[in-house]
Amino acid sequence: MLCIRPAAHWPPLQLFSTEYIPKSDSLGNFTFNSTTITTSTITHLITTNVTSTNIFATTLAATNFTPANINATSVTSTNFFATNVTSINATTTNLFVSGALSLPNNSVTDAMVVDTITASNYLLLTGGTLSGAFGFTTATGTSVTSTNAFFTTLAGTTLNISASSTFRTSTIAGGFFQTDFADCSGDNQTVNYNAATGKFTCLTDDTTGGGGGIIGTSTVDYFAFYSDAAIVTGTPLMQFSNGAITFTTNTSFTNVTSTNATTTNLFVSGALSLPNNSVTDAMVVDTITASNYLLLTGGTLSGAFGFTTATGTS
Numbered sequence: 353m354l355c356i357r358p359a360a361h362w363p364p365l366q367l368f369s370t371e372y373i374p375k376s377d378s379l380g381n382f383t384f385n386s387t388t389i390t391t392s393t394i395t396h397l398i399t400t401n402v403t404s405t406n407i408f409a410t411t412l413a414a415t416n417f418t419p420a421n422i423n424a425t426s427v428t429s430t431n432f433f434a435t436n437v438t439s440i441n442a443t444t445t446n447l448f449v450s451g452a453l454s455l456p457n458n459s460v461t462d463a464m465v466v467d468t469i470t471a472s473n474y475l476l477l478t479g480g481t482l483s484g485a486f487g488f489t490t491a492t493g494t495s496v497t498s499t500n501a502f503f504t505t506l507a508g509t510t511l512n513i514s515a516s517s518t519f520r521t522s523t524i525a526g527g528f529f530q531t532d533f534a535d536c537s538g539d540n541q542t543v544n545y546n547a548a549t550g551k552f553t554c555l556t557d558d559t560t561g562g563g564g565g566i567i568g569t570s571t572v573d574y575f576a577f578y579s580d581a582a583i584v585t586g587t588p589l590m591q592f593s594n595g596a597i598t599f600t601t602n603t604s605f606t607n608v609t610s611t612n613a614t615t616t617n618l619f620v621s622g623a624l625s626l627p628n629n630s631v632t633d634a635m636v637v638d639t640i641t642a643s644n645y646l647l648l649t650g651g652t653l654s655g656a657f658g659f660t661t662a663t664g665t666s
Contacts, residue, residue, distance in 0.1 A: 504632075520630060522612035528595035542576060543592055 422434075475482055536543050536554030544553050557567075570576060570586020573593050578584055591598045646653055 517611075519612045520627075521614060523614050524596065524612075537573070 530552055533552050534554060536552075540557045542555050542557055544555055545551075546553060567584055573591050574586035575590040575592065576584050577587050589599065
């Protein structure tokens with residue numbers, strides 16, 4: 353056991369060591385193989401080198417402390433600067449990283465991220481422009497604005513179209529109603545269509561005898577035509593009933609332009625031209641023959657065949 357007490361003008365310092373190897377004088381370098389310091393308070397310590405295999409201290413306080421490596425159970429510091437830090441558990445009030453930060457995958461949980469985070473690959477709830485496809489099962493709202501909207505089945509209570517609209521096929525179960533078109537079912541009334549305005553008008557037949565013409569027999573709701581220069585009669589070729597115009601069988605047209613047309617059977621003897629993607633999957637039977645597809649019963653595949661999971665016997 354060795355006790356070294358410095359001069360009187362130095363602060364109190366006690367070092368206890370089981371083995372020591374002093375240099376030429378007491379102010380030189382010391383090499384300790386094993387040192388245990390219970391409590392040490394040093395106001396100033398000036399030394400060239402301190403070399404130790406292990407330092408065990410209950411409390412270690414220093415103004416400037418620059419070790420090469422620290423292995424400690426607990427470290428408390430106001431400002432801690434390190435080149436490399438490896439820790440099992442670390443707790444800090446504030447962490448400032450001026451360089452790169454690397455964290456394990458999925459270590460940042462949902463609770464750690466504020467709800468008002470800015471994400472460039474997400475659409476804000478307040479609105480924005482969606483560049484890709486938007487699919488949903490059920491949507492409820494007060495207004496939907498779209499340049500192009502495609503629906504397989506669209507059901508609504510009221511459909512208001514402020515501008516023009518184009519429908520390939522329309523079936524009106526409740527009848528056709530024109531806003532400014534009144535009842536026109538009187539015996540002395542005729543329904544006329546204006547191709548310029550696209551509307552029907554109701555006119556009154558001229559019942560005066562000025563022309564000396566003859567009104568032939570007809571049926572209610574049949575359209576009238578001139579069977580002779582002075583004879584007007586009804587034709588079963590075209591009938592107006594319940595707000596709809598019905599053409600009978602064997603009616604031939606050279607050119608027909610219609611916004612909406614409904615027919616029970618359509619026979620085309622020449623060429624048929626349809627818009628792109630107008631023939632849906634439901635319109636085509638599942639047993640269609642397609643030369644550019646491989647039958648489920650087998651065949652020869654000329655190109656590459658990619659799959660995620662395949663199960664079979666051979």
